[in-house]
Amino acid sequence: xxxxxxxxxxxxxxxxxxxxxxxxxxxxxxxxxxxxxxxxxxxxxxxxxxxxxxxxxxxxxxxxxxxxxxxxxxxxxxxxxxxxxxxxxxxxxxxxxxxxxxxxxxxxxxxxxxxxxxxxxxxxxxxxxxxxxxxxxxxxxxxxxxxxxxxxxxxxxxxxxxxxxxxxxxxxxxxxxxxxxxxxxxxxxxxxxxxxxxxxxxxxxxxxxxxxxxxxxxxxxxxxxxxxxxxxxxxxxxxxxxxxxxxxxxxxxxxxxxxxxxxxxxxxxxxxxxxxxxxxxxxxxxxxxxxxxxxxxxxxxxxxxxxxxxxxxxxxxxxxxxxxxxxxxxxxxxxxxxxxxxxxxxxxxxxxxxxxxxxxxxxxxxxxxxxxxxxxxxxxxxxxxxxxxxxxxxxxxxxxxxxxxxxxxx
Ligand SMILES: Nc1ncnc2c1ncn2[C@@H]1O[C@H](COP(=O)(O)OP(=O)(O)OP(=O)(O)O)[C@@H](O)[C@H]1O
Ligand SMILES: [Mg+2]
Numbered sequence: 001x002x003x004x005x006x007x008x009x010x011x012x013x014x015x016x017x018x019x020x021x022x023x024x025x026x027x028x029x030x031x032x033x034x035x036x037x038x039x040x041x042x043x044x045x046x047x048x049x050x051x052x053x054x055x056x057x058x059x060x061x062x063x064x065x066x067x068x069x070x071x072x073x074x075x076x077x078x079x080x081x082x083x084x085x086x087x088x089x090x091x092x093x094x095x096x097x098x099x100x101x102x103x104x105x106x107x108x109x110x111x112x113x114x115x116x117x118x119x120x121x122x123x124x125x126x127x128x129x130x131x132x133x134x135x136x137x138x139x140x141x142x143x144x145x146x147x148x149x150x151x152x153x154x155x156x157x158x159x160x161x162x163x164x165x166x167x168x169x170x171x172x173x174x175x176x177x178x179x180x181x182x183x184x185x186x187x188x189x190x191x192x193x194x195x196x197x198x199x200x201x202x203x204x205x206x207x208x209x210x211x212x213x214x215x216x217x218x219x220x221x222x223x224x225x226x227x228x229x230x231x232x233x234x235x236x237x238x239x240x241x242x243x244x245x246x247x248x249x250x251x252x253x254x255x256x257x258x259x260x261x262x263x264x265x266x267x268x269x270x271x272x273x274x275x276x277x278x279x280x281x282x283x284x285x286x287x288x289x290x291x292x293x294x295x296x297x298x299x300x301x302x303x304x305x306x307x308x309x310x311x312x313x314x315x316x317x318x319x320x321x322x323x324x325x326x327x328x329x330x331x332x333x334x335x336x337x338x339x340x341x342x343x344x345x346x347x348x349x350x351x352x353x354x355x356x357x358x359x360x361x362x363x364x365x366x367x368x369x370x371x372x373x374x375x376x377x378x379x380x381x382x383x384x385x386x387x388x389x390x391x392x393x394x395x396x397x398x399x400x401x402x403x404x405x406x407x408x409x410x
Contacts, residue, residue, distance in 0.1 A: 020295060023303060023315040027075050043306055043314040047262055048072075049079060051198055052236050053309060054259055055243040056206070056252065058273070059266030064301060065245040066093045067320045068264065069202050072243055073154070074100055074321065076200040082148045082155070086177070088204040089160040095324035097154060098124050104154045105147060107140055109133050112162040112332035120326040127152065133159065133176055133334055137183040144187075148197050160208075162334045171220035172334070177209055178224045181231040188238035196239040206244030207251035215251070219372055229255040249276045261309035267299045282311045342380070349376055350386075354393065 026045065047053050055072075059065045070093060073083045085094050097104065098120045105127045108114050112130075120126050131139035144155070159176055163169040188196055203209070208217075209228060216222040235242065236259075244260075246252045249272055263280065265273065270293050281289060292313075296305060302320060307313045345366045352362045363373040381387050 020315045023317045024306070026306070026316045026318050027071065043308040043312040044310070045306070045308075045314075047308050049076075051239045051241050053261040054232070054236060054241060055262040055264060056257065056260040057243065057245040057264040057266070058249055059245075059247070059268055059304075061247060063266035063268075063299070064304075064320070065266055066090065066204055067096075068266065068304065068318060069204060069243060069245055070094060070096055070321055071318050073097070073200065073202045077101060077153055080153075081198045081200045082144060082153050083200045083202060084155045084157060085202045086204055087156055087158045087161065088208065090204065092324065092328060094156050095120075095326050095328070096321040098126075098325050099322045101154055103127075103152050104156065105129055105152050106156045106158060107131055108158050109162050109332075109334045111335055112158075113330065114158070115329050115331075116326060117329045118325075118327040133172075136176070136180055137187070141180075141183045141187045144199075145191075145197060158330075159334075161330055162332060164333050167218070169334075171218040174209055174218070174221050174224050174228075178227055178231065181228065181235065184240060185231060185234050185238060188240055189234075191238075199240045201240060201242045203242055203244040205246065206256070207246040207248075210253045210256045211251060212253045219375075225253060225255075229253070229259070232256060232259045248272045263305075263307045265296055265305040265307075266303070268296045270294075270297060277307075280307050280311050281313060284313075341383075346376055346380055349373060350380055353377060354390075 024043075024045070048055070057065045057068055070085075073085060074097065076083050085097075087094060102123060103125045106114060107129050108131075110130045110132050114128055129140075129143075140155075140157070147153075147155070157180070160173055163172055184199070184201075188199070191197075209221075210225055211217065211221060213222075213225070216225070232242065244252070244256075249257070249268075257276075265277075273296060274293065277293065278289070281292070284292075292305065295315075299305075302317050304316050304318070305313060306316045345368060348366050349362055352365060353359075357365070359370060359373055359377070363370045366373065368376070381390070
């Protein structure tokens with residue numbers, strides 16, 4: 001049990017720093033649940049298992065974020081949770097899980113293929129299930145409770161590895177996961193509290209999904225940000241808990257950071273973490289604060305800084321799961337989405353442009369920025385059928401239409 005001072009205890013104001021030399025053994029090694037830790041720590045580690053709290057893992061590339069996430073997932077599995085892991089097109093680190101669990105479901109989009117280059121251990125049952133990306137509610141989410149009841153508690157969602165090789169397909173990632181999260185909430189919300197399944201969602205590279213304003217990868221990211229914030233706000237109420245990883249504090253939208261209560265830092269440079277840690281670690285004196293920052297610049301493998309929901313911290317360590325015992329090979333791409341390729345705004349742009357309006361006026365009319373309006377217009381003209389129709393309609397030659405109008409006086 002984690003040590004928890006009483007509400008009026010002086011310990012809340014205690015500034016003696018937890019020891020770096022003797023870090024908190026987060027999960028009790030070896031991999032099986034160890035004896036409860038019998039010495040006192042300031043942070044509340046029981047919050048990790050409390051469905052009310054979400055967590056964020058920060059750290060530079062190759063600092064062990066994904067490995068820590070996997071280790072956490074494993075601990076949740078041991079505690080009877082259903083765990084969903086988002087595969088982020090990285091090195092398929094989740095295959096490490098095949099060392100320690102006996103059942104795993106891998107969700108692969110229809111028309112795409114996962115085959116084994118090196119097969120999983122004989123005693124591990126792997127189910128490869130196909131889903132239609134536009135129908136995830138029926139194809140995946142509604143099947144989770146049945147799977148859970150039958151002991152299939154570790155689910156890997158593969159999507160990113162099968163998107164097409166173009167800019168537009170990036171937007172599909174965020175659409176897909178927004179639908180996925182919304183589906184998960186509405187499914188969980190319908191179940192009586194007693195019957196809700198505790199779900200831990202391990203979302204590797206959360207920054208892909210919810211970058212801060214102005215840093216969006218695509219327009220869809222920008223548009224869906226509020227929807228995702230809304231979703232994450234609701235999710236904790238239904239026994240669904242998210243742990244996300246990101247490289248830098250500033251890569252994740254502040255609204256999302258505000259939804260997380262627990263923070264884990266692997267190696268993190270000072271300039272990335274300074275402001276944020278300054279706000280989190282309100283109880284400590286300056287000297288300790290700077291010691292923490294200096295240590296964070298280079299942490300040994302398997303070390304991290306854990307900060308709980310009240311700003312209490314501990315240095316902690318964990319063991320990596322063993323190397324993946326299997327290897328996969330993937331083929332296929334997700335077919336063109338059945339979603340509409342053009343939306344209302346594209347249609348408005350098309351019509352207004354045919355009427356001879358300027359891009360500036362059109363941008364105002366459809367409430368988009370000038371550059372986005374241009375981009376959308378290009379997308380329209382890149383469609384062969386539309387291009388031909390525009391030419392037939394004897395509209396102003398396309399090339400000339402997209403040219404900027406000369407400024408007055410030019
Ligand atoms: N068993 C192990 N013990 C110690 N270090 C390991 C072990 N297995 C892998 N590593 C090291 O861990 C690092 C990769 O860890 P991981 O993929 O979790 O990092 P990450 O922070 O998720 O990186 P990225 O941001 O690139 O996804 C590599 O530097 C690798 O050499
Ligand atoms: Mg990683």
